[in-house]
Amino acid sequence: MRKKTSEKLLKCVDNILSSLEMFRNFKGNSYISAKINKLCSDNMAVLEECADGVENKEYLELLDKFKESVSKINLEDAAEISKKMKELISESIIYKVVFMPYKASMWDSLESIWMAADKDERCEALVVPITYYELDSNRNPVKKVNERDRFPEYVNTINDEEYDLENDFPDIIYIHNPYDNTNLVTRVDSRYYSWNLKKYCEKLVYVPYYKWVDGVSSASFKSAMYHADYTVQSSDDAVKRCMEASPEYAGILGMETIVVRKAMEKKLINLGSPEVDKVLSLSKDNVPMPDDWKGKVIKSRVNVLYNTTLDEIFESRTFDKVKETLNFFKKNSEKAFVIWRPHPLMKQTLTSMLPNLIDEYDELMNEFITGDYGVLDANSSMHYAMFWSDMYYGYKTSSMTELYKYTGKIVLEDAPKLTKFVPVHGTEDILGNLKENNVVDEPDCSLEDIVGIIAGNDELKDGKHLDLENSGSKINDYMLKELLQKDELDGGKF
Structure with missing residues (x-):
């Protein structure tokens, strides 16, 4: 039963007990006694009317005993029975x-x-x-x-x-x-x-x-x-x-x-x-591969989820890094494939706050859609891309970056203003780090390095399993x- 109903029932029980006590105090007053009887009857009727909502055989038995004790004006018995009735009512709250x-x-x-x-x-x-x-x-x-x-x-x-x-x-x-x-x-x-x-x-x-x-x-x-x-x-x-x-x-x-x-x-x-619960629950059954990805997102390549955030565009005020990144996939399509996921509100945000970048974004989007080196992830859920990708590339402030870490797969954190840089670490050092920690960043590592390492180490595509409380x-x-x-x-x- 709804909480409102339970409150009404509990109030009826209390009203009846109060009435019995009043009856004792005004036993010789016929007018007041009649009023008290009417109050008891009305409240008892509510208890009987709503009895089905408790759905408990014991409650019905207690209700009969309660009615009997009330009819005999036995306040002590009625009070004792009411305690158990109240417990059963409270346990039935929905x-x-x-x-x-x-x-x-x-x-x-x-x-x-x-x-x-x-x-x-x-x-x-x-x-x-x-x-x-x-x-x-x-x-x-x-x-x-x-x-x-x-x-x-x-x-x-x-x-x-x-x-x-x-x-x-x-x-x-x-x-x-x-x-x-x-x-x-x-x-x-x-x-x-x-x-x-x-x-x-x-x-x-x-x-x-x-x-x-x-x-x-x-x-x-x-x-x-x-x-x-x-x-x-x-x-x-x-x-x-x-x-x-x-x-x-x-x-x-x-x-x-x-x-x-x-x-x-x-x-x-x-x-x-x-959100972490959701990431940990992902499987082929609840995030089947989208039809338009089939034959494109394949095991022989490193499938990279590239997340373009509002924060990085606000910071860089340009799409230069995005262009450089997409160009990498265009030139390396045999070993790498991009699942590009711009923020769902990118176009609306540019319209509202950075209108000077709209034409550049539209041109970039049109070129990508007509190319054959990646797929645009416009799904309302980001989880298809998270499950079917082999690694992640995105800005560290994004909650998606943080969530992807729970897949156990490799995360490369993007530095939005950093273009055409030389990585600090070599591939052997990077591979050693990846066996300890699935998160690396620029400029320590480059997208090209990480893709190359994963291409030669298939076990990195699977990620490490995490077991956390729901x-x-x-x-x-x-x-x-x-x-x-x-x-x-x-x-x-x-």
Whole structure:
């Protein structure tokens, strides 16, 4: 049964017990006795009406005994029976857990939590992809988008325009968009700003759609971090550095630092990364090779996932390094093949923030598509490329770079401004390093060196297996426990 129903039942039990006590005190007053009898009858009727929701034979037996003790005005027996009834009612609670992703490509940040909740008998889990808008360079909405039809077939989604959030009032809402009205490229519908969602749930939980990179990622304020009840982080470093940024957050919010810091201490918590769960679960069954890759992504070559990020383009303000990289694959197509994945929001971001680079990007894209030395990965999910590639090449600040490390395969971190350089280390030294650590970077190594080493060492293509705790289950259990504790603190009952 829903928590609302359980609260109603528990209140009915308490009302009946209070009525019996009043009956004792006003036993000689026929008017008050009649009122008390009516109150008992009404509350007992509710207990009987909702008995099926408990789905427990023992509860029905206790209810009969409870009715008998009430009819005999036996307060002691009724109180004793009610304790067990309350336990059974609380054990029958089903928590409504709603997931509100906005981009299908970022669903992996929530998926393992949803899987855990969907299997949990304590939960009723719903996935409601929410509407967002693409913005022009003046931050005006130009296109309304809902990606519900892009989610995996095994995820049963609900139309957000048909979902009655305000009346359903779920126990937990999970989101992965933290920007509310501050995003410069896309923006969710105002109905789904974090401070609005918080009005219609017990717990609002923000899970970042990017993987924090210890020592690299920067702590920056996102409004949902403050308005949500919890922000799930994936490392102690993330929690610590976000906490240390409290003065910056306070300045943006116009609040005292100490107030914001205390709030952050309660909200920020390291519970792992659902995105890592997803990477560890990849197989031929859940990420079959895309049809247009067949016959191109083959074992006889080193298949390189090349991730082009927004950060590196902002840093270099040019596509020179991208051109150099793609040219390498064009010249070495017999031994190397590129799966190129520009950031999904590259075109929108250039339009909004770097319009002078749009023509160059379009020209580069057209040349690549008409070539035969690589495939463009435009899949909403990055996991096809992660699974079917043999190594990764990308900027260290990208969460995809961090996530790829969990495949156990080789990661070469790109230096965006560094072109036509001479590597610091020779191939023998690099090979020795790769046997200890699957992550190397420029200028210590070059793309050409790493491709050559992997081409001569097939075992490096497979990667090292990692066995880690499932974060989705951990997060689901933690949040349900927090709900339980909140209910108990709110009056010693649910």
